[in-house]
Amino acid sequence: xxxxxxxxxxxxxxxxxxxEDTDFYLSLAGPRPCDVLxxxxxxxxxxxxxxxRGYRVTGVDRAAAMLAVARGKPHAERVEWVESSAESYKSxxxxxxxxxxGHSFQILLTDADALAVFGTMRGHLxxxxxxxxxxxxxxxxxxxxxxxxxxxxxxxxxxxxxxTLEITGEDGEFISFETSYRLRHVTLTTNSTLRFxxxxxxxxxxxxxxxxxxxxFGDWHAGPFDTAHSREIIFIAEIAG
Numbered sequence: 001x002x003x004x005x006x007x008x009x010x011x012x013x014x015x016x017x018x019x020e021d022t023d024f025y026l027s028l029a030g031p032r033p034c035d036v037l038x039x040x041x042x043x044x045x046x047x048x049x050x051x052x053r054g055y056r057v058t059g060v061d062r063a064a065a066m067l068a069v070a071r072g073k074p075h076a077e078r079v080e081w082v083e084s085s086a087e088s089y090k091s092x093x094x095x096x097x098x099x100x101x102g103h104s105f106q107i108l109l110t111d112a113d114a115l116a117v118f119g120t121m122r123g124h125l126x127x128x129x130x131x132x133x134x135x136x137x138x139x140x141x142x143x144x145x146x147x148x149x150x151x152x153x154x155x156x157x158x159x160x161x162x163x164t165l166e167i168t169g170e171d172g173e174f175i176s177f178e179t180s181y182r183l184r185h186v187t188l189t190t191n192s193t194l195r196f197x198x199x200x201x202x203x204x205x206x207x208x209x210x211x212x213x214x215x216x217f218g219d220w221h222a223g224p225f226d227t228a229h230s231r232e233i234i235f236i237a238e239i240a241g
Contacts, residue, residue: 003042008188009065011181013043015154015163016102020220021134022046025099028132028236029055034096037124039086039117040104044070044079051078058082060089087116094126100133106194109174111205114197118209125239131211134234137218138196139227143170146177159184173197199225199233212240 003009025046029036033054038047041059043066050057058080061067067081082089086100098121108114121131136142152163162182168191169176176193203213214237217223218230225233 003063003066006065006068008190009043009063009069013069014156018045021101022049024220025101025132026050028130029097035093037095037098039089039098039100041070042066042102044073044076046101047079048073048075051075060084060086086120087113089120091124095124096126096129098125098131103134103136105133105135109193109195114205115209118206118211122210122239127239129238131237134232135202136196137230137233138198140231142175143167202235206237210240211237213237
């Protein structure tokens with residue numbers, strides 16, 4: 001996904017407000033302030049929510065435009081913002097909780113990319129720390145669902161925004177699509193390709209990275225994952241041993 005365009009970054013933030021996934025990830029950190037790393041933090045909604053609660057937070061994203069939006073939010077001054085890909089991020093700090101949210105895991109289109117991110121997580125995790133991320137259940141008919149989705153109308157302070165999604169390709173685990181945002185005088189577009197790996201394949205990659213899966217949930221209320229019906233696959237993992 002290309003969110004380097006400042007206006008697209010602003011629109012992304014407006015049409016993706018805080019939701020139940022934010023509360024789920026906040027609950028993983030526990031009541032005591034700890035060290036949290038958010039890889040692919042986007043416009044920083046989750047990072048700032050952690051910071052508001054007193055956690056020590058680092059937010060990492062490759063898009064400077066997204067980080068610019070994040071830095072303007074309440075409590076952003078308490079967050080360390082780093083412009084970097086998740087694959088190449090390096091720090092001397094170690095974290096109690098490392099998250100990758102917003103289905104960012106699905107933009108990792110090869111096993112090598114996924115293993116690089118798991119390596120980043122493994123290398124920056126405290127001994128008893130945990131990682132958490134989600135991916136969409138590949139057993140669901142995402143092409144059919146998205147292809148028939150009506151345009152979304154967003155009421156914004158400056159007027160109305162129309163969001164449409166068009167499927168542009170499907171190849172095995174991969175789905176490509178174009179998202180258009182139509183404002184009064186301009187239309188902005190992003191082109192994306194996502195990977196929909198099976199749960200077993202993701203677990204195998206986690207194991208290859210020296211991590212072990214502790215929980216797999218199927219929704220944001222920590223319900224069990226159901227292969228046929230769950231929309232989400234939410235992985236909780238820690239260092240093996």
